Amino acid sequence: MQKVLVVAPSWVGDCMLMQPMLLRLKQRFPDCLIDVLAPPWTLSLLKQMPEVSEVIVNPFPHGALHLLARYRLGKQLRAYLYDAAYVLPNSLKSALVPYFANIPRRIGFIGEMRYGLLTEARKLDTEKLPLMVERFAQLAEETRNEIQNGVLHPHLSVTNETRQKVLQKLGLSVDLPVAIFCPGAEYGPAKRWPVQYYAELAQQLRTQGFAVWLIGSPKDRDVAEKIVSLGNQPVRNLCGTTDLSDAIALLSCASLVVSNDSGLMHIAAALDRPMLAIFGSSSPQFTPPLSTQARVLKLDLPCSPCFKRECPLRHFNCMMQLTPSEVGKQVTTILEKHT
Numbered sequence: 001m002q003k004v005l006v007v008a009p010s011w012v013g014d015c016m017l018m019q020p021m022l023l024r025l026k027q028r029f030p031d032c033l034i035d036v037l038a039p040p041w042t043l044s045l046l047k048q049m050p051e052v053s054e055v056i057v058n059p060f061p062h063g064a065l066h067l068l069a070r071y072r073l074g075k076q077l078r079a080y081l082y083d084a085a086y087v088l089p090n091s092l093k094s095a096l097v098p099y100f101a102n103i104p105r106r107i108g109f110i111g112e113m114r115y116g117l118l119t120e121a122r123k124l125d126t127e128k129l130p131l132m133v134e135r136f137a138q139l140a141e142e143t144r145n146e147i148q149n150g151v152l153h154p155h156l157s158v159t160n161e162t163r164q165k166v167l168q169k170l171g172l173s174v175d176l177p178v179a180i181f182c183p184g185a186e187y188g189p190a191k192r193w194p195v196q197y198y199a200e201l202a203q204q205l206r207t208q209g210f211a212v213w214l215i216g217s218p219k220d221r222d223v224a225e226k227i228v229s230l231g232n233q234p235v236r237n238l239c240g241t242t243d244l245s246d247a248i249a250l251l252s253c254a255s256l257v258v259s260n261d262s263g264l265m266h267i268a269a270a271l272d273r274p275m276l277a278i279f280g281s282s283s284p285q286f287t288p289p290l291s292t293q294a295r296v297l298k299l300d301l302p303c304s305p306c307f308k309r310e311c312p313l314r315h316f317n318c319m320m321q322l323t324p325s326e327v328g329k330q331v332t333t334i335l336e337k338h339t
Contacts, residue, residue, distance in 0.1 A: 001031050005077070005085040005103060007094050008038035008046070010062045011186070012244070012263030013287065015042045016270055017133040018088060019154040022051035024140035024147075025086075035080070037097060044244035045267070048156055058097075065093055074100020086139050087118065107139055132287050153290040154270040158252040166249040170238065174253050176211040182259035182268070183227060184220030184239070188309025190281035191261050193319050195223055199230035200324040201258065205331070206234065210256070213238055215247050215264060256335065258327070261287070269294050274334050276327060280318035281306050295334055297322060 004025060008015050015038065022034055033053040036046055039062075046055045056077070060066050074097045083105065085098035090111030098106045099117045106117065109124040120143060129135045137151045167173065183198050185191035202212045212232065214224040218240035228235050242250065251257060251268050257275040259265040261282045268275050269289035277289045279298040283305040288296060298304070304318040311318075 001033060002029050002083045003081060004029075004032055004034045005056075005080070005082045005098060005101070006034060006036045007085065007087045007089065007098065007108075008036050008042060008058070009088050010039055012042055012045060013266040014088075014132065014263075015045055016154050016156075016263065016266040017287065017290075018136050019049055019051065019270070020133055020152045021086070021088075021136040021140045022049065023152060024137055026051050028140065035082075041244070045248070048245070048248065060093070063093075067096070070096045071100045073097050074102075077101040077103075088136055088139065092117065109135070109139075130285060133290060154266065155272075156248060156252075156267065156270040158249050158271070163249050163252055166242075166246050167253070170242070170246070170250075172213070172236065172250075174211075176209060177255040178213060178253050179205045179210040179256040179258065180213045180215055180251060180254040180268075180273075181227070182215055182257065182262055182264040183223050184216035184264075185260040185262045186217070186219075187282075190306070190308050190310050190316070190319075191279075192223070193260055193278045193280070193322070194316075195226045196230060197319075197322075197324045197327070198258075199227045199232055201327055201331070202227060202232045202235055204324070204328050205256075206232070212236070213250065215239065215242065215250060256331065258331075265289050274337075276330055276334060278319075278322065278327070280304060280316075280322075281308055281311070283307070295330060297327060297330060 034051055035054045036052050037056045037058045038046055040057050043055050046052050078101050082103045085103040085106045087095045087108035090109055092112040092114045095114045095117035105119055107120040108118050110121045115121050134151050137147050181198055205212055212235045214237045216239035220239040224237040224239040228237050252271050254273045257268040257273045259277055261279050265277050269291035272291050272293050275294040277294055277296050284296045299318055299322055301318050
């Protein structure tokens with residue numbers, strides 16, 4: 001039986017995009033055990049992926065070297081006797097633990113000049129593999145092999161029992177159709193559709209008979225409170241009151257999701273919920289929501305995508321010109337498609 005360690009990305013959304021790569025490993029090696037070294041905030045998500053055998057917490061803050069601590073962790077992992085490691089992040093730091101663990105095959109893209117740390121340092125062809133999900137999936141193939149049968153979409157499922165437990169815990173019901181907004185984005189404000197626009201769209205949906213829930217991290221709570229305060233008192237602000245597993249269960253209840261480019265966007269796509277995904281400073285050409293139920297909304301402005309945390313031109317036109325009335329039209333279109 002082959003044992004594999006996968007070094008996961010740091011972001012929730014990227015971990016969701018990792019799942020097709022794990023599935024491909026299972027297709028190639030049906031009896032293999034796949035452990036994932038991942039940040040603690042991704043554990044709830046990874047535990048819902050049937051391809052994952054065990055999750056090992058990666059305790060190192062994003063960007064921190066902690067060389068001695070990485071050596072100690074790698075030394076501990078030697079006892080696992082892994083046959084291969086797949087290093088998904090491109091940083092030098094991410095390749096250290098598999099190297100210190102003496103894993104005989106260590107596979108990843110060249111990245112930060114880490115030839116000595118990887119036994120198979122592959123050159124990434126960004127034109128041939130424009131999507132992040134494709135790049136991850138290619139690592140599951142042998143060197144120079146094409147991705148077999150295309151890349152599958154990430155997929156999550158939630159049982160009705162799990163869904164009901166979370167609804168009961170939070171005092172929620174699905175008596176009305178549910179619209180869920182994900183107004184946060186961990187990377188920065190340039191990825192966030194304006195608060196007042198979310199508030200106006202919430203008002204529109206409530207008049208159409210929707211219950212509106214706001215989901216996100218504790219960092220998003222103040223933003224969500226502003227949406228509520230702008231004429232949306234019946235809206236439930238759940239930001240910071242749920243863990244990731246709760247959020248997954250709640251998203252599975254949605255008749256509609258409206259989200260910025262974020263980890264929750266990728267989770268909603270994996271749950272195949274009807275969704276409007278709003279892009280401004282980032283690009284759907286790299287990390288789109290991978291679902292036939294999702295529709296990307298973006299303005300093709302000359303300055304977008306800039307991939308900045310804040311608008312460098314200070315006008316924020318990529319989001320400001322994407323008005324609630326325009327998004328409301330797209331809501332009508334996507335709901336008609338799914339009725």
